[in-house]
Structures are given as structure tokens and as C-alpha cells.
Amino acid sequence: MKYDVKVDLKNREEEYSFSEVAKQANGAAWLRSGDTVLLATVVIDETEVVKDDFLPLTVQYIEKTYAAGKIPGGFFKRETKPSDFETLTSRIVDRSLRPLFPKGFGHPTQITILALSVDKEADLQVLALNAASAALFVSDIAINTSVSAIRAVKIDGALVLNPTLSQLGDATLDLFLSGSKEDLLMIEMRSIGSNQVDTDFIIDPLLDPTLSAPLMTKHVSNAVAEDELVSILEKAQELLFENNTKYESSFAPFQKEANEIEYKVHVVNEDMVAYVRTHHFEDIKAAMNQMAKSERSTALRALRKKILLKQEHWDEVTLKDAIEKVKRIQVRSQILNERVRADGRALNEIRPISISTNVLPKAHASCLFTRGQTQALVVLTLGGPKDAQMFEMLTDDGVQNENFMVHYNFPGFSVGEASPITGVKRRELGHGNLAKRALEPIVDFEGRTIRLVSEILESNGSSSMATVCGGYMALRAAEIETCDVVAGIAMGMVSEGDKYAILSDIMGLEDHDGDLDFKVTGSKSGITAMQMDIKLGGISLAVLKEALYQAKEGRAHIIDIMIEAEKAIELNDGVLPSSDFFHINPSFIGDIIGQAGKTIREIIEKFEVAIDIDKKDGKVKVTGKSKSGVKAAREHIEGIVNTPKTPKIEYKVGDIHKGTVKKIVDFGAFIELPDGTDGLAHISKISEQRVEKVSDVLKEGQEVKVEVLEFKGNKISLGIV
Incomplete structure (x- = not known):
């Protein structure tokens, strides 16, 4: 393979080839790092243009088992449905690259990343994003910005950038970032495991008092403080700038000439906008107060019908766009100028919360967590080690067992949609994974398998964070010890120029019309997991720090409510293992x-x-x-x-004692001596005469005189006197 570019990065070297393979694609990048090889391709449909205001981008990261010298297990000897890791990696690439596409780009686009060769130290998520970004950069799509990934971890208190997988196994913090030279675009963060901290000495009466008293320990989660996280992000952002500068200068000579691409010209009828603002502004404010998506849609639909009765020549689709623009302007201006949200809340105010535990009498534990118009029913099931989920990563030597699972389900009825319940979607898998990362550091599994299932019954924003809160309460409703109390909160932001407003506990309307989707989980002391997608192209670390501290304030409020709800827990004693x-x-x-x-x-x-x-x-x-x-x-x-034991007797060869026949076997009899010690009388030592069957001579429970013949290790050989 002829490589066109070599890029030296911190702790890693990457080589790229852009012209050797997949030449029919709009863009392709063959990436080698160590013994790992990935192929990323980009293909667009130049004939079809999707008219909806949506980027039709699909990303697929696919691992080939031959990449690690393996044959697929199971009945079918070829790759089948994607693993959780493949799906989550696809989501990471999608969320990182989606902001690069120009507004109005409506051509269906497919990005495919194939893992063709893998060494055991490769960080495949980082390499997958870098390869996909390189393929997009050199393609004939007019995108001239490089996006790359960095993983930052803490090992023994020290920050390590771009670690190997072996190093990641020793980490207490795992932080995945993606961004361009100027902007931080996405963050995925988790704290890993917990530390064992020594506490006071105690004396357990069951322990031998002559032994040293045992030192008690407790588990403390590795939650990360807000200031420390911002400091790490600052260092990582500097490296993102350095890396993307190298990528763009190295890849520029291999860029294809940009194709003439038709962009969707989405023009809103300003006359309609002016009419709606003048005559129906209060109607739109009233519709916004219908906080559930289904209720709001019904109110806006009724408003359209009302307007069309007067303006019969107007097109309903065009009118819908005009109403949507007025709604968006009103939502954002009210937040920025009046510092009041559509439902009347202050910027940092949390919606009302109610918590009911063990609402399902035959489940091991359950929690119905309601926050505003978002409701999650989280159900816990306990199992043993054999109930763990078996899985195998491409870089693994063997099968691993996952003994903590969080499964998230989002049925259509939760948002008032008439849609069938089908297989698990990428979003559901991602939200479940986020909740798992949030709760895992505080649980001591003690040889158990724990499964949490979150059924979203109603959703108006923050359903994944409701899963975290409900998940914690379900753990406590099963009397599972945790080393801290963890809650989750979804943050948002609205900005225009230099003005901005940070929102706590966002609802669906604010997510849709806002600029930031920022989910953060943790205790009162620190963060256990975080996920951030930035819609406006970047965020300053100063604003991010402010958002983190506002999130901490919101978490503390929720945690206080959860602690109070713990006092009312009644265990499902007849069902709960x-x-x-x-x-x-x-x-x-x-x-x-x-x-x-x-x-x-x-x-x-x-x-x-x-x-x-x-x-x-x-x-x-x-x-x-x-x-x-x-x-x-x-x-x-x-x-x-x-129970006091009879003092042990020091037996010597030749001693005579009384004993009791405890058990008869083919080759002799076990005799219990006076202090409870057992000895064996071999069949040849039971009588001076030859014995064919021991039971012909001795009976269980019979008292006999025995002589100590010899010692073999801890075993005593006896003879019947």
C-alpha cells in the first residue's frame, strides 16, 4: 500500500492513503496506525434531494472479525447485526461530523468505516472518527474543515492523552472529545470504578480476638470535580487545534474538486411571518404553554386551520413554516430578554418531581420517576454471575461478562405518536449506555448481576436523565448499597451574538429551538458521566464552566428530593432476593x-x-x-x-481412645474421636480376620475402641481394638 501522508500525533502515528482503493466513492481514506487499518468512504446521492429540513446522513462503523484473526461465533459464520460498540461508535462519528455539512444540504449521504485489521492496543473510536473526517475532507463535497478525536484519561492522578487500551484499563476517568481547530463539538465522559478508602478499626465478635482487628473500608466513586474537568478540556482543546492544523495542511493537496451540489433553498414567506406576529402572537404563546409535544402540535394545527379560514389562498405547508419561525423567535427572545422560559420557569428552575418506589409488586424493585411531563418507569432485576451478558470486543482475547446492564425503551406513545414498537434504535442504545455510565461507578456488585430497564412512559425532554434518577432509586428500592447518590440533569443554551442564557432541566421545545444539548450526571461532589452535542459550532470553556456549575446546583436540588424519597421505600420482601x-x-x-x-x-x-x-x-x-x-x-x-469446641487432644501413635462410627465406605470406616476429629480405619485394620464387607462388622453410630496407628499429613489412620 502506498501512503500519501504521515501524521505524527501525541503517542500515535497515522498514515493515510487517498488514491489506492474505493475510487468510485466521493471520498475515501485508508488509515493505518500501528497494525490497525481502517477504510472510510463517503458517498452522496447527487440525484435525490430530501426536501425536509433535515440532513439525511447515515454513518455505519463495521468491524470485520478477520481483522483480529477470528471467525464469527454462533451458527452463522459471517458478520450479522452490529454490536453495541459498533452502534455507539457510529453515533459518535455521526454526531461529530453532522455539524460540518452546510445549511440546505439535502442529498442522502452514506459514511462507512470498515475495521480491516486491528491490534489489541488500538482506540478504534478515535481512529474511526479520524478516518471518516479525512474521507469527508478529501471528498468532492465542499467541506474544508477537519474534525478529529482525542481521548483523555486519568491514571494514578496523572492526565494521559491518546492512551493505549491497556492504559485505559487502569484509568479512573475516560473523556472522549471531538472538535475542529476552533470549536469543541462533542464530549463523552465517564468516571470509572470506585476507590476503596480505609475508615476506622472495628472488632467483629465472629473473628478470633487474638487476630488484629479488621480495617473497615468503604467505596468512594471517582466522580470528577467541575474545575478539574474544565482544566482537562482546556488541555485537550489545545491538542485538537494542533492535530487539526496538521490534518488540514497534510490533506489539502489530495482534496477533490468540489461538485456543484443543489442545496435546499428553504425560504420562509416573510409576509406570512409578519401577519402571524401581528394577529396571532398571543395564540402562539398559548400554544407554547401546552408543554407536551402532542398538545403543542394540536394547538398549532388548530391555529393553522383558523388562519386558513381567513386566508384561503395560502398554502398550509408554507404557513406552518411561518408559524414555526415566529414560535422559535418568541421562545428564544423571551429567554434572552425576559429571562423567563415558555412554561414560566426561571432559567435555573427544575420542574416538579415526584417519586414512587416498588410500584410493581412482583418485580424485584421499581421506581416511577416523574419530572414535569417526563416520566420513566425503571425496573430492576437481580441475578447471579451466570446471568451476566456475554460479549466479545474485536480487541479481546476472549469473552467478557457484563454484570450491570441498563436498557432504555422509548415507545411512540410517550410523545403521543401512533407508531409500532420495533427493535432497539441507536438513540435508545445510546441513552441506555449513558445511564449505565452514570450509575456504574457507585455500585458494588459483589458477585451479582443487575439489570435496569427504563420504560419511558411520557417524554418532554430529559428522559435519559429521568432514567438515571429512576435507576438510582430502583437500586435503593432493592436495598443495593451505593457509595453515593447520583442524579442526572439536561442542560441547554440559547445565544444570539454576545448574549446567552443557560437553561436547567430543558424540555423538548427548548431542546428543539436551543443551541446546546448537554446531559450531565453525578453526585453533589462531582460528575460521573456527561454527554454534550453543540449545535452552534462551538462553546467557550468559560460558558461551559458556568453551565457545569449550574448543572451541579440542579443536581443537588434533585438529589435532596431523592434522599427524602428513600425514606419511604418499602421493600418487596416476598420477591426481592x-x-x-x-x-x-x-x-x-x-x-x-x-x-x-x-x-x-x-x-x-x-x-x-x-x-x-x-x-x-x-x-x-x-x-x-x-x-x-x-x-x-x-x-x-x-x-x-x-458453639464452644471440645479442646483438641494431642494424639500420639499407640494411644487408645473411644470413638463413634460416623460413616461406612467400601474401603473402611470413618471414626469420630472424642474432640470431633475424624480418623479412618481401613478395612484391613478393622479385624484380625479378613473382612469382605465393612457393614458386616460395624454399624454407623456404634461406639468402638480404636488405636492411633499413624499420621499422614492431617489424616489419622486408626485400627479397631
């Missing part, structure tokens, strides 16, 4: 297990529980279908541990 964790002195483990596991099996069967014991540390985990069963099993185990 329970678990308990405690320690015992490891020397008692043999007593709990019993001869050949007899004692522990009896506990499991009697109390309908599962028991997991760490023989080295004495950690005991008891899980069961009911809290009462788990509690009774723990008390039974504690009873065994607290």
Missing part, C-alpha cells in the same frame, strides 16, 4: 462445611440459600430468595461458630 456478607474465623470453616459437605448442604436446603465461603479469608456470602431465609442462615452459621 437478598444477600448478606460477613466474616468468620477461618478455623471454623470445616465445622460449617461438615463431613463431605453434609452440614453446609443441610443449611442450603433448610433455608433455601446459596453459600459462598472464602476459605483463606473467612468471607461468607449468603444469598437467597427471601430476606428472612438469608437472615436465618446467617444466624445458623453464627451459632455453629459460637
Whole structure:
């Protein structure tokens, strides 16, 4: 392969070829970085123009299993539906490149990125965006701006830019950014895991008092403070400028001559706009106060019919555009000039919130979270390790297990649309992933699998953030310990020139007519996840910092309401599986297990529980279908541990003792000695005469005299006297 360009970046080198392959496409870029090779292509339909005010862009990131020397698993030995990672990567590329297209571009456009060769250290999301941007830059579409991606992580408190996948595994912060030389366009952020922090010494009565008292620990999430995040963004933005400067100067000689492309000329009839503003301004204000999308649409439709009765020669579609423009002007001017929103709220005011927990009696846990006209029913199901979702990344050596899942569903009825419920869409997958990233750092899974399902029952903005809040409450309604309280809030912004207004808890109208969609989740102390899409081409870090602190204020308000709602939780005791964790002195483990596991099996069967014991540390985990069963099993185990033992006898070869036949086997009999120690009397040592069958000579429970013959490790060999 002949490479046209080599670009040296921080911690990485990229090579590009623009003329060797996929020559029928409008633009193509073959990218190699290390042993990773991606092919990105751009194709536009020059004959069809979509008339709606929408960019018909489709992005597909596709991984080929041969890229890692693998054959697809399962019955079908070819790639089938896209994985979650492929879908989420496609969304990242789409959201980053969509702002580049000129206004009025209506040609259906397909961007395809194929992962053809992959090494285990490659950051495929960063490379996918860089390759797609390069293909778009050199294509015959008149786009002369490069967009690239940077991943910034924190490892042991230090900032690392463009890390390898191995480094990412040790990170406590994962920040993905995309932007041009001038503008930051998209941010995806998550904090990873939690730290274990030492607290006070305590004494557990079940532990041997001669041992050192155990040091208690608690988990603290790696939430990121707002100031620290802005500082990292500042450094990343400097690198974005540097990288995109290199890309644009290197790629410029390979740009194709731009095609003459028909743009949609969307002209609004200004006479209609003037008429609507003069005669029906109050009607539009009244329609805007119908905050649900369906109600607002009905009110505006009625207004159009009313106007057309007087202006019969007017076209309804043109009139609809005029009304939409007046509505947009009114929404934005009222926010900027009067500092009041369409529903009468202040800029930082949160809509009314109500929370009901365990509304589903047969589910393990549930929460109905309502904020304004957005409502999420979040349902939790607990499982064991075997219930985890198996998945395999292209860069993995084997299969991984995902033991925390958040599934988000957005049916049409939630916005008053008559549409069938079909398969999971990209948006649903993305919103579920955002909620998962928000909640995962605060949960200690303790060998469990947790599935949260969010059913959006009503939506007027912020349904993904309602999922985060409802998800946290569902965790608490299942009595799952969390190291912090996490809530989510959607922020927006309206700007004209130097004037701007930041909005907390935006509704659908403000999302549609605003300039920023900014979702941030976290605790009162910091951020656990964030997603930002900027519609106006960029945002200053000073404004972003202001938005982050306004979001923190809104989160604190929501968290206080959630904490109060926790006090009213009533567990689904008859349905909710329970678990308990405690320690015992490891020397008692043999007593709990019993001869050949007899004692522990009896506990499991009697109390309908599962028991997991760490023989080295004495950690005991008891899980069961009911809290009462788990509690009774723990008390039974504690009873065994607290029962005084007969002092152990120091046995010597030749000693004679009385014992009890505990169990008869083909090769002999197990004899329980006075202090509970077991020894084996081999069939050859039971009688001076040859014995064919042990049960002909001995019976279980029979008292016998035995002589200690020898020691084999911890085993005692006995003979019947």
C-alpha cells in the first residue's frame, strides 16, 4: 500500500492513503496506525434531494472479525447485526461530523468505516472518527474543515492523552472529545470504578480476638470535580487545534474538486411571518404553554386551520413554516430578554418531581420517576454471575461478562405518536449506555448481576436523565448499597451574538429551538458521566464552566428530593432476593462445611440459600430468595461458630481412645474421636480376620475402641481394638 501522508500525533502515528482503493466513492481514506487499518468512504446521492429540513446522513462503523484473526461465533459464520460498540461508535462519528455539512444540504449521504485489521492496543473510536473526517475532507463535497478525536484519561492522578487500551484499563476517568481547530463539538465522559478508602478499626465478635482487628473500608466513586474537568478540556482543546492544523495542511493537496451540489433553498414567506406576529402572537404563546409535544402540535394545527379560514389562498405547508419561525423567535427572545422560559420557569428552575418506589409488586424493585411531563418507569432485576451478558470486543482475547446492564425503551406513545414498537434504535442504545455510565461507578456488585430497564412512559425532554434518577432509586428500592447518590440533569443554551442564557432541566421545545444539548450526571461532589452535542459550532470553556456549575446546583436540588424519597421505600420482601456478607474465623470453616459437605448442604436446603465461603479469608456470602431465609442462615452459621469446641487432644501413635462410627465406605470406616476429629480405619485394620464387607462388622453410630496407628499429613489412620 502506498501512503500519501504521515501524521505524527501525541503517542500515535497515522498514515493515510487517498488514491489506492474505493475510487468510485466521493471520498475515501485508508488509515493505518500501528497494525490497525481502517477504510472510510463517503458517498452522496447527487440525484435525490430530501426536501425536509433535515440532513439525511447515515454513518455505519463495521468491524470485520478477520481483522483480529477470528471467525464469527454462533451458527452463522459471517458478520450479522452490529454490536453495541459498533452502534455507539457510529453515533459518535455521526454526531461529530453532522455539524460540518452546510445549511440546505439535502442529498442522502452514506459514511462507512470498515475495521480491516486491528491490534489489541488500538482506540478504534478515535481512529474511526479520524478516518471518516479525512474521507469527508478529501471528498468532492465542499467541506474544508477537519474534525478529529482525542481521548483523555486519568491514571494514578496523572492526565494521559491518546492512551493505549491497556492504559485505559487502569484509568479512573475516560473523556472522549471531538472538535475542529476552533470549536469543541462533542464530549463523552465517564468516571470509572470506585476507590476503596480505609475508615476506622472495628472488632467483629465472629473473628478470633487474638487476630488484629479488621480495617473497615468503604467505596468512594471517582466522580470528577467541575474545575478539574474544565482544566482537562482546556488541555485537550489545545491538542485538537494542533492535530487539526496538521490534518488540514497534510490533506489539502489530495482534496477533490468540489461538485456543484443543489442545496435546499428553504425560504420562509416573510409576509406570512409578519401577519402571524401581528394577529396571532398571543395564540402562539398559548400554544407554547401546552408543554407536551402532542398538545403543542394540536394547538398549532388548530391555529393553522383558523388562519386558513381567513386566508384561503395560502398554502398550509408554507404557513406552518411561518408559524414555526415566529414560535422559535418568541421562545428564544423571551429567554434572552425576559429571562423567563415558555412554561414560566426561571432559567435555573427544575420542574416538579415526584417519586414512587416498588410500584410493581412482583418485580424485584421499581421506581416511577416523574419530572414535569417526563416520566420513566425503571425496573430492576437481580441475578447471579451466570446471568451476566456475554460479549466479545474485536480487541479481546476472549469473552467478557457484563454484570450491570441498563436498557432504555422509548415507545411512540410517550410523545403521543401512533407508531409500532420495533427493535432497539441507536438513540435508545445510546441513552441506555449513558445511564449505565452514570450509575456504574457507585455500585458494588459483589458477585451479582443487575439489570435496569427504563420504560419511558411520557417524554418532554430529559428522559435519559429521568432514567438515571429512576435507576438510582430502583437500586435503593432493592436495598443495593451505593457509595453515593447520583442524579442526572439536561442542560441547554440559547445565544444570539454576545448574549446567552443557560437553561436547567430543558424540555423538548427548548431542546428543539436551543443551541446546546448537554446531559450531565453525578453526585453533589462531582460528575460521573456527561454527554454534550453543540449545535452552534462551538462553546467557550468559560460558558461551559458556568453551565457545569449550574448543572451541579440542579443536581443537588434533585438529589435532596431523592434522599427524602428513600425514606419511604418499602421493600418487596416476598420477591426481592437478598444477600448478606460477613466474616468468620477461618478455623471454623470445616465445622460449617461438615463431613463431605453434609452440614453446609443441610443449611442450603433448610433455608433455601446459596453459600459462598472464602476459605483463606473467612468471607461468607449468603444469598437467597427471601430476606428472612438469608437472615436465618446467617444466624445458623453464627451459632455453629459460637458453639464452644471440645479442646483438641494431642494424639500420639499407640494411644487408645473411644470413638463413634460416623460413616461406612467400601474401603473402611470413618471414626469420630472424642474432640470431633475424624480418623479412618481401613478395612484391613478393622479385624484380625479378613473382612469382605465393612457393614458386616460395624454399624454407623456404634461406639468402638480404636488405636492411633499413624499420621499422614492431617489424616489419622486408626485400627479397631
